Amino acid sequence: MEDLEHAAAVFAEVRPRLFGIAYRMLGSVAEAEDLVQDVWLRWQTSDRSVVTNPAAYLATAITRLAINATQSARVRRETYIGPWLPEPVDTSADPHLGAERDEALGFAVLLVLERLSPTERAAYILREAFDYPYSQIAGILQASEAATRQLVSRARKRIVADRRQPVTSVEQRKLLVAFVAAARTGDLAALEQLLADDVISYSDGGGAVRASRFPVVGVQRVAKYHKAFAERFWAGVEVDFGTANGQAVAVLHKDGVAFAVCTVNASAEGIDQVLWMMNPAKIGRTLG
Template sequence: MTNTRSGDRQEIEQALALFSSVRPRLFGIAYRMLGSVAEAEDLVQEVWLRWQGYDRATVENPAAFLATVTTRLAINAAQSARVRRETYIGPWLPEPVDTSADPHLGAERGEALEFAILLLLERLSPTERAAYVLREAFDYPYRQIAEIIAANEATVRQLVSRARKHVLAVRRRRVTGAEQRRLLTAFVTAARSGDLAGLENLLAADATSYSDGGGAARAARFPVVGASRVAKFVKAFAPRFWTGVEVGWASTNGQTSAVLTRDGQVYAVVTVNASDEGIEQVLWMMNPAKLTTVPATAT
C-alpha cells in the first residue's frame, strides 16, 4: 500500500513538473485567444485538471497534447465570450498583462500580444484567431495546427492568410517602442494639464479613444472618434480625473503603459497605439476587475 501511494505521488509530481514546464506557453495561447488574464488562468487550470486525470501513458507528445487541449478549450471559451461581450457595458478592451518578466508570454515571438492586435483579432472567428495565434506567435507548422484545430492543412493556410490580410489591411506601420513611450508620456502630460492644442498635435486625424469601465467605473460608454473630439473629451474630464493621481510606468502587453494610482490603489491603466501619423488609439482601462494583476508600484 505504501509503495503504491508513493508511486502515485511520484507520478503526479512528474505530471506536474511536465505541465509546469509548458505552462507559460499554454497561458500565452489562452490569453491571446481570450484577452483576459483571469479567464486564461481559469482555462489553464482546467487543462491541468484534465491532464491530472488523463491516462498519460497513452500520450506520445505531452507538450503537443496540452497545447491541443488548451487551444480547443480556448476556441469554445472565445465563442462564449463573444456572446457575453455583446452585453458588455461600454467598449471592451483586453485585460493588461505584465510583460516585464516574460515579454513573449511563452511564445517564440511577441506577436498577437499588443493591444492593437488583440483588438483586431476580436473581429475574427475563434478558429481563425486560433490558427493565427498558433502560427504567428508560436510558429507551429501548418500540419500541426491542422491537427490541433481538427482541420485540413489547406484550410489552415487559408485561415492564417485571411487573418494576416485582415490585420495588415487595418493596421498602419507602427512606431518603435521608444517613440510609443515618448508619445504616451507627452499625452499624459498634456492630458493632466488639459492642454487642448498639445493633445491635438499628438493625435492622428482619425484617433479614437476607448474607455473600458465595464459598468463598474465611470467611463465613456462609446468610443470618441477624431483628433479634435478626443482632445476636447480628455480636456473636459481632466480636473476631476487627475486629482490626487500619481503616475507610474509599466510594461503591459509588450508596450509602455501609464499606471495611475490614487491612495496607493491602481485607478486606471492608460496606453496608446501609434503610427507615423500620430496616436491612433488611446486606451483607458478603468474596470477594477481588469486591474488586479497590474502592480501599483510601477516605476
Template sequence: MADVGPNGGPDDLEYAAEVFGEVRPRLFGIAYRMLGSAAEAEDLVQDVWVRWQTCDRAVVENPEAFLTTVATRLSINVVQSARVRRETYVGPWLPEPVDTSADPHLGAERGEALEFAVLILLERLSPKERAAYVLREAFDYPYGQIAQIIQLTEPAVRQLVSRARKHVVDGRRTEASSAEQRRLLTAFVAAARAGDLEALEKILAADVISYSDGGGIVRASRIPVVGALRVARYHRAFASRFWDGVEVEFAEVNGRTSALLSSGGHMFAVLTVTASDRGIDQVLWMMNPSKITAAQPAS
C-alpha cells in the same frame, strides 16, 4: 497512486506536475492571446491541469502536444461563448492588460499577437482563424500540427492564417517604434493632465479613437470618442477633477509602455496608446477593476 519507478512516470502526479509546469507558460500565452483576458486564461489553464491529472497519461506520446491541443480547443470553445457575453458588456470591451516586464513574449517564441492593437483586431476573427493565427505567428507551430490541433486540413489552415494575416495588416498603419510610442504616451499624459487642448491636438491622429473600458463598474465613457478635436476636448473637460492626486508610473504592459494610474496607493486605471506615423491612433483607458490586476508589476 500507482507504483512508479525511481524516475517517476505517467501515473505519478509529481511527474505530471513537473511536465505541466514546463509547458504552463506556453499554455497561458496561447489562452491569453485567444481570449484577451488574463483571468479567463488562468481559469482555462487550471481546467487543462485538471484534465491532465485525470487522463490516461500512459497513452500520451507527446505531453506538450497533448496539452497544447487541449488548451487550444478549450480556448476556441470559450471564445465562442465569450462573444455572446460581450454583446451585453457595458461600454467598449478592451483586452485585459498584463505585465510583460519579466516575460516580454508571454510564453511565446516571439511577441506576436500580444500588443493591444493586434488583440483588438483579433476579436473580429472567427475562433479557428484566431487559433491558427496565434499558433503560427506567436508560437511558430508547423501548419500540419496546427491542422491536427484545430481539426482541419493543412490547406484549410494555411488559408485561415493567410486570411488572418491580411486582416491584421489591413487593420494597422505603419506602427510607431517603441521609443516613439512611449514619447507620445508621455506627452499625452502631460497634456491631458494639464488640459492643454493645443498640445493634445498636436499629437493625435486626425481620426484618433478614445476607448474607455469601465465595464459599468466605474464611471467611464460608454461610447468611443472619435476625431482629434473631440478627443482633445473630451480629455480637457475632465482634466481638473480627474488628475488631482493621481500618481503615474510607467511600466511594460503587453510589450509596450503603459501608464499605471494610482490614487492613495491604489491602482485604478491602465492608460496606453497605439501610435503610427500619423500620431496617436487609439487612446485606451482600462478602468474595470476586475480586469487590471494582472498589469501590476510583480514586486
C-alpha cells in the same frame, strides 16, 4: 505518486505557453488561468501512458478549450457595458508569455483578433506567436493543412488592413508620456498635435466605474474630451510608467491604489488609439 509528480513537472514546463495561448485567445488573465487549470485537471486524470508528445497534447487541449471559451465570451461581450478592452498583463517578468515572439500580444493586434472567428484567431496565434508548423495546427484545429493556411492568411490580411504600421516601442513610449502630460494639464493644442486625424479613444469601465460608454472619434473630439475632464480627473493622481503587453503603459494611482491604466497605439500619422482600462477587475489582478 511518482507518476503524478512527473506529470506535474511536465505540465509546469509548458504552462507558460499554455497561458500565452489562452490569454491571446481571450484577452483575459482570469479566463486564461481558468483554462490552464482546467487543462491541468484533465492532464491529471488522462491516460498519460498513451501520450507520446505531452507538449503537443496539452497545446491541443488548451487551444480547443479556448476556441469554445472565445465563442462564449463573444456572446457575453455583446451585453458588456461600454467598450471592451483586453486586460493588461504585466510582461516585465515574462515578456513573451511563453512565446518565441511577442506577436498577438500588443493591444492593437488583440483588438483586431477580437473581430476574427475563433478558429482564425487560433490559427494565427499558433502560427505567428508560437511558430507551430501548419501540419500541427491543422491537427489541433481538426482541419486540412490547406484550410489552415487559408485561416492564417485571412487573419494576416485582416490585421494588416485594420491597422497602420506601428511606431517603434521607443517612439510609442515618448508619445504616451507626451499624451499623459498634455491630458493632465488639459493642453488642447498639444493634444491635437499628438493625435492622428481619425484617432479613437476607448474607455473600458465595465459598468463598474464612470467611463464613456461610447468610443470618442476624431482629433478635435478626442482632444476636447480629455481637456474637459482634466481638472477633476487628474487631481491627486500619481502616474507610474511601466510595461504591459509588451508596450509602455501609464498606471494611475490615487491614495496608493491603481485605478486606471492608459496606453496609446500610434503610427507615423500620430496616436491612432487611446486606451483607458478602468474596470477594477482588470487592473487589480496584474498591475495593481
